[in-house]
Amino acid sequence: MEPISGMPAVIAMAAKNLGIFTLVILVVAYATYAERRVSAFIQDRRGPNRVGPFGLLQPIADGIKNILKEETLPATASRLFFVLAPIMVLVPSLVTFAVIPIAAPLPTPWGVVDMIIADVPIGILYVLAFSSLAVYGVVLGGWASNNKYAFLGGLRASAQMVSYEVSLGLSLIAVLMLAGNVTLTEVVWQQQQLGMWYAFPLSLAFILFVISAFAETNRLPFDMPEAESELVTGYHTEYSAMKFSAFMISEFGHMVTASALMATLFLGGWDLPGAWDNAFWYNGQLISGFAANGDPILANPAAWKTLLTFAGFAAKTGFFLLLYIWIRWTLPRFRYDQVMALGWKVMLPTSLGYLMLVAMTILVLDEVGLHFGFLYGLVLTLVSGAASVACVFFLDRGRTIAGAAATASQKVEIKTIPTAVASVHAPGRH
């Protein structure tokens, strides 16, 4: 089938723009609802359940409330930058979604429509470029408020985002090496060709990427910029009403984009198990794979395939969103120096070493002449699995995974205070 062209292509583009961005905004709104419901579930509370059935209209009520509330402007704030900051943080968090493919190509009577807003040739670099710009809004918001807590939050944000961008980029290179290109459609296609999702052959890169993505989106356990027990609420302390809401929307927007990105890079994007849904543009034709003699096999796209693959993509993205919320309400916050030490002393060397390991493995496999397929992925899975296990055990050093048994074997002596002394010195023990 032919790709769509001419006037229908323009209409399709407009429809995709409108549809996908509306969808992202809706998911962002309901991510706030999900966070409150899941946190309530984890803490054995009810959560918002009054507005609409199961509280489903809560995000809309919140939106109306935020628009109607009074906007405050601190007297000593720098007016222009104070207003500019929420905009500068909101825009990058939403536009990055444009390069993520969300489903298999959709056939229409006028031609095949790709389910992606812009398949730019630099793909993932576009995401990195815009996510690196998001830090300006956070830092400016903290600085323009002319408030010590907000300023400290802004400074922390810039230091943290610069630190974790390094390991984020390095763990990404492993994916790009295996895919051989930077466009996300090609990353999905290569995962279909390999016969397995990159979470298996590049397991350590997956772990490092998830950790860095948590740090980049400023979510717990990395929410240093807004640590409420230390900094009130950090960089948006002075913001109220819709400006505050813009910061919240961009935080959840970052989460949604990061979740979609993790699903695309490591869980196959919209790919579902089996070869029935494979599709890729090759020399102007939509193909589903190559025959044994190297001839391309034509794909036959269908509307039901698009719908099913979109459901798969939504499920994977939803899984990561749930993981974000789940971790936030499970783990305590790091100390600031621990965040920096983890970023520079653990993540950076690990990702550099792993990158070299993956590069060597790929080189050896290519030199041996192994076909890019399931066996190829299996070898990489074994190498990466060994690296991941080694890394996790080094990081753990008998604390969490091994648990109490390891503590017993290490013979950690717990010093007990003699009861006679304790009763004298401890207040309120009588």
Place this chain on the structure above:
Amino acid sequence: MASVLFYMFAGLAIGGAIGVVMAKSPIGSLLFMVTTLGAMAGTFVLLEAHFLAAIQIIVYAGAIMVLFLFVIMLLNLGHDYQKDLKGGAFAVISFGITGVIAGFLARELGTTGIQDGPGGASIDALIAEHGAVGAIATELYTTYVVPFEITGILLLVAIVGALVLAKKEV
């Protein structure tokens, strides 16, 4: 369409550059600088140099300028810059020199036209074969591998030098 976009980006780049010099606070200057860098990335995209545009944003706008912002805010600079500015004759001379250089550049590039070079078609073929990043990477790691590695070592030396300078006396 492309020419409209070009004039938009070019206007933004020049306006941003003027803003860098004219802004009252250093933070304003910095944001104007980011605008200029972003607009230049836009013109790179119009020239189909996608990789260059992305790297321009990631490295300059996203990393180096964030570091500038960090330093300006940390030191709280920008309260007594007025006395550093030289007016009068100095301004006339500097504007004159800039104007002459700009005039020469416009004559050179305007008459020969850089877009007429023979490279276009072969670059398109390279991109079709290797992808936008692969086309640059192939050249960088085969033809120009020695200068590339030497540049890397130069940067390493600079980092080590900065560390030695910044290290406390023991």
